[in-house]
Amino acid sequence: MSDRVAVLAHGKFPDRSKTANGIIRYADYEVAAVLDRDRPGERVADHLPGVADAPVVASFADVPDDVDALVIGIAPIGGGFDESWRPDVEAAIEAGCDVVSGLHYFLNDDDDLAALAAEHGVELWDVRRPDSDIGVAEGRSDEVDADVVLTVGTDCSVGKMTATMEIVDAAREAGIDACAIPTGQTGIMIEGWGNPVDRVVSDFTAGAVEEMILEKGDDHDLLVVEGQGSIVHPAYSAVTCGILHGAMADELVMCHAAGREAIHGYESFDLPPLPEYVDLYESLAAPVHGTEVVAGALNTADLDDDAAAEAAVEEFAAGIDAPATDLIRFGAEEVVEAIR
Amino acid sequence: MSDRVAVLAHGKFPDRSKTANGIIRYADYEVAAVLDRDRPGERVADHLPGVADAPVVASFADVPDDVDALVIGIAPIGGGFDESWRPDVEAAIEAGCDVVSGLHYFLNDDDDLAALAAEHGVELWDVRRPDSDIGVAEGRSDEVDADVVLTVGTDCSVGKMTATMEIVDAAREAGIDACAIPTGQTGIMIEGWGNPVDRVVSDFTAGAVEEMILEKGDDHDLLVVEGQGSIVHPAYSAVTCGILHGAMADELVMCHAAGREAIHGYESFDLPPLPEYVDLYESLAAPVHGTEVVAGALNTADLDDDAAAEAAVEEFAAGIDAPATDLIRFGAEEVVEAIR
Numbered sequence: 143m144s145d146r147v148a149v150l151a152h153g154k155f156p157d158r159s160k161t162a163n164g165i166i167r168y169a170d171y172e173v174a175a176v177l178d179r180d181r182p183g184e185r186v187a188d189h190l191p192g193v194a195d196a197p198v199v200a201s202f203a204d205v206p207d208d209v210d211a212l213v214i215g216i217a218p219i220g221g222g223f224d225e226s227w228r229p230d231v232e233a234a235i236e237a238g239c240d241v242v243s244g245l246h247y248f249l250n251d252d253d254d255l256a257a258l259a260a261e262h263g264v265e266l267w268d269v270r271r272p273d274s275d276i277g278v279a280e281g282r283s284d285e286v287d288a289d290v291v292l293t294v295g296t297d298c299s300v301g302k303m304t305a306t307m308e309i310v311d312a313a314r315e316a317g318i319d320a321c322a323i324p325t326g327q328t329g330i331m332i333e334g335w336g337n338p339v340d341r342v343v344s345d346f347t348a349g350a351v352e353e354m355i356l357e358k359g360d361d362h363d364l365l366v367v368e369g370q371g372s373i374v375h376p377a378y379s380a381v382t383c384g385i386l387h388g389a390m391a392d393e394l395v396m397c398h399a400a401g402r403e404a405i406h407g408y409e410s411f412d413l414p415p416l417p418e419y420v421d422l423y424e425s426l427a428a429p430v431h432g433t434e435v436v437a438g439a440l441n442t443a444d445l446d447d448d449a450a451a452e453a454a455v456e457e458f459a460a461g462i463d464a465p466a467t468d469l470i471r472f473g474a475e476e477v478v479e480a481i482r
Numbered sequence: 483m484s485d486r487v488a489v490l491a492h493g494k495f496p497d498r499s500k501t502a503n504g505i506i507r508y509a510d511y512e513v514a515a516v517l518d519r520d521r522p523g524e525r526v527a528d529h530l531p532g533v534a535d536a537p538v539v540a541s542f543a544d545v546p547d548d549v550d551a552l553v554i555g556i557a558p559i560g561g562g563f564d565e566s567w568r569p570d571v572e573a574a575i576e577a578g579c580d581v582v583s584g585l586h587y588f589l590n591d592d593d594d595l596a597a598l599a600a601e602h603g604v605e606l607w608d609v610r611r612p613d614s615d616i617g618v619a620e621g622r623s624d625e626v627d628a629d630v631v632l633t634v635g636t637d638c639s640v641g642k643m644t645a646t647m648e649i650v651d652a653a654r655e656a657g658i659d660a661c662a663i664p665t666g667q668t669g670i671m672i673e674g675w676g677n678p679v680d681r682v683v684s685d686f687t688a689g690a691v692e693e694m695i696l697e698k699g700d701d702h703d704l705l706v707v708e709g710q711g712s713i714v715h716p717a718y719s720a721v722t723c724g725i726l727h728g729a730m731a732d733e734l735v736m737c738h739a740a741g742r743e744a745i746h747g748y749e750s751f752d753l754p755p756l757p758e759y760v761d762l763y764e765s766l767a768a769p770v771h772g773t774e775v776v777a778g779a780l781n782t783a784d785l786d787d788d789a790a791a792e793a794a795v796e797e798f799a800a801g802i803d804a805p806a807t808d809l810i811r812f813g814a815e816e817v818v819e820a821i822r
Contacts, residue, residue, distance in 0.1 A: 281716030281748050340685040347684045347720035374769035376621030379727045380687035383713075384720030408621050414769045426762060429714035429754045 147242075148205045149215040150177045150230060155198065156189040160299075161244060162215025164328040166193050168307040175205040176215070177230060202233040211240040213331060221246025221270075232258060240265040244327025244338075269330040270338045272350065279348035283390035284431055286359020288321075291481050292391035293369040293439070294423050296413050298378060299406050300399040303329050305439035305469055306368040309395065309481075312474035313364055318482075320364040323354045325385060329368045340370055340381045347384025355389065364481075367391060373422055376408050386423065390431035393481050394423055396462050399441040400454040416461030437480035438466030487511045487582075488545045489555040490570060491518050495538065496529040500639075501584060502555025504668040506533050508647040515545040516555070517570060542570040542577070551580040553671060561586025561610075572598060580605040584667025584678075609670040610678045612690065619688035623730035624771055626699020628661075631821050632731035633709040633779070634763050636753050637746050638718060640739040643669050645779035645809055646708040649735065649821075652814035653704055658822075660704040663694045665725060669708045680710055680721045687724025695729065704821075707731060713762055716748050726763065730771035733821050734763055736802050739781040740794040756801030777820035778806030 149166065151159040155178040166173050166186060172194070176186055179200045187195035199205055202212065212234035218224060223245055231241055231249075235258045243249050249266040250256055259266050283290065291309065293302040306322055306329065313320035322329065324336030337350040351367065359365060367389045371378030396419065405411040414422075420435045427433045440458045442451035451471055459466035467476045489506065491499040495518040506513050506526060512534070516526055519540045527535035539545055542552065552574035558564060563585055571581055571589075575598045583589050589606040590596055599606050623630065631649065633642040646662055646669065653660035662669065664676030677690040691707065699705060707729045711718030736759065745751040754762075760775045767773045780798045782791035791811055799806035807816045 279717040281751060340683070342684055343680070344682055344684045344687045344721050344724060345680040345718060348717050373723075373766065374727075376727055376770050377619040377688050378685060379770075380720040380724030381684050383723035384684060387714075387716055387719045411621060411770065418765075418769075422766060425758075426713065426766065429758075430716050430719075430751065 145172060146174050146207065146209045147171045147211045147213050148175045148177060148202065148209045148234070149173055149213045150227060151215045152177060152179050152224070152227065154178070154216045155181060159216050161217055161328045161331065163190060164303060164307070164332055165213060165215060166190060169332040171213075174207045174209045175199045177202060177205075202230040202237070209239055211242055214241070214243040214245060217244060217327070223247040223252070231255060235259050235262050235264055238262055238264060240267060242267045242269065242331055244269045244331060246270060269327050270341050272338055272342045276337060276342055276346050276350045276353055278345060279352040279388050281430065283352045283355040283359070283388060286355055286365070288359045288362050288365045289393070289481070290355065290359070290365045290367065290389055290391045291393045291395060292367040292386065292389045293395045293397050294382070294386070295369055295372050295397040296416070296419055297372045297399070297402055297406055298375065300397045300402065301439060301441040302369045302397045304441070305395060305397050306366050307332065308469040308474040309366050309477055312478045313366070316475070316478055318364050318478070319362045320366060321358050321362040323351070323358065323365050323367040325351065325368045325370055339385060340378070344380060347381060348388030351385050351388030369397070372405070373419070373426065374414060375405060376411055383426070386427050387430045391427070391433050393436040394433055395437045395439055395477060395481070396420065396423075396435050396464070397439045397441070398458060400445055400451070400458070416458070417463070420462050435462055435464055437464050437477040438462045439469050439477060440466055442468045442471055485512060486514050486547065486549045487551045487553050488515045488517060488542065488549045488574070489513055489553045490567060491516050491555045492564070492567065493518065493520050494556045495521060499556050501557055501668045501671065503530060504643060504647070504672055505553060505555060506530060509672040511553075514547045514549045515539045517542060517545075542573040549579055551582055554581070554583040554585060557584060557667070563587040563589075563592070571595060575599050575602050575604055578602055578604060580607060582607045582609065582671055584609045584671060586610060609667050610681050612678055612682045616677060616682055616686050616690045616693055618685060619692040619728050621770065623692045623695040623699070623728060626695055626705070628699045628702050628705045629733070629821070630695065630699070630705045630707065630729055630731045631733045631735060632707040632726065632729045633735045633737050634722070634726070635709055635712050635737040636756070636759055637712045637739070637742055638715065639746055640737045640742065641779060641781040642709045642737045644781070645735060645737050646706050647672065648809040648814040649706050649817055652818045653706070656815070656818055658704050658818070659702045660706060661698050661702040663691070663698065663705050663707040665691065665708045665710055679725060680718070684720060687721060688728030691725050691728030709737070712745070713759070713766065714754060715745060716751055723766070726767050727770045731767070731773050733776040734773055735817060735821070736760065736763075736775050736778045736804070737781070738778065738798060740785055740791070740798070756798070757803070760802050775802055775804055777804050777817040778802045779809050779817060780806055782808045782811055
């Protein structure tokens, strides 16, 4: 695992660079610079409060310090490789840096980049390429000593990865030996390991989660599994369902974005009422492993003032019939309390 | 598509050769012989009533007529290639036959077989290798003109593929322009096309079903989608959930095996009560597309006499609160009636 990194986010920092922001906020990496050719001279702290500051630069050549790796911190629709990034990736490899990518397009399958990496003795890490030894679940995740919590959601992009990381951090601050179980590319980049559950063979979806829980479950007291998608998503519910049954979670934390009324990108599909989500997740999980929604995480980033956010949180808590908060805005202590 | 085939089922015909039996019973192929080295001299009709008869022979060399293809009709646990089959596969290729396989082990990745096939100008068809153009669902399966029925189940191996084929056949006999949507290797071999939904990338599970429905939906009046697994299966529920939301079915047919009380191969997991299955499938489907369990298909093959089978069917029908029958034992007309 690399210590000091540059993060590529051309044209998308900070509002459309979810992966870059996650790495800046949660990873153990020291971020030496963000690459965004539209914002050279700006600072990370201008845009993301409460994180370690770093310069925004136009290209890899402008990164002020030596770094160990370049991380691709944006994911265009479709997950392709933007050819405009190639000079920066090549410059990084030539400077002896590893390159970390969560794209669907695998850098290792790019003959030119693979040859250049071999020549310079650096590693291209495609975090979305699943390990070949992942197989079917055996229904054994409940055998581990740790308490298992799963973040579930009303939709994609409501903050499940963020909630997972905030809960782990707050649990550790409360003295609990907690560990995140990363299931998506950003979580995997942050933690430096994990299975990209949305990229495994569909028969192995639950197995990909179980494998991680069995690996970590006896070394920690609390595992927080990063959920994906939503159980009623027209495209991605398979991944959600596989994680739900593969994790055999003891408790669920329901994640939602304030004001979201229809499925993101599938606007003709209304979100069902919150109590229906609670019923669905609990009743679907029960035959494999009984579980309960014990807390909620509401993303209120779109609400300007705290009073509006508090009102939204209160309404959300009533909807799921459990304590809730915005973990970024108000802290995660309440959620950690609820899952203990 | 080949016309006349030999079906390899060494050591497993007829009780553990689900794929071979499905092809013999439902495919348009003419089956010239079944290969089972343990039963040379026996006849297919000795074991499977109501199907076209054929000899059982010890090896490909003993197949009495010219055939166009050899079909691998058994699937060992793990889906590997049994080296004892190689002489028959090679003999078939050398005789100018295509080879059709639903194994996880892809014949096209076997350098020796691939070279031999190229030399003899024959095709190796790995039905479990997904098309590379399958992608995420768009939530559009409800746009087709056809009525869409999905077979769902209480577990794996309860008869969803069989129910699908029986319903299509009975619907056609009733004058309905029906089409099966095959999602597993046997269904794909029988129909000669289809997407192996359990082998696609998990993010594309629903998309693999939608793609088939959009392709066929305007050319037929009834699509019967072959379901997989069960919505509460510890390992395979992801596939089931993706098919449920990808199909956007108008009606569901619940499949069950008489006497099954625990999940096959996962015996520590009890099957929930039948009404709970109905609730789960319907309530999980509803936010994407409203649907209803309108009929049931009970597999009573383990019950010797018809009276016991009738009693089991009656109890099952009460459990799902819908008309039910054993489609093999008593015919599929009642189910076709219920979905009209």
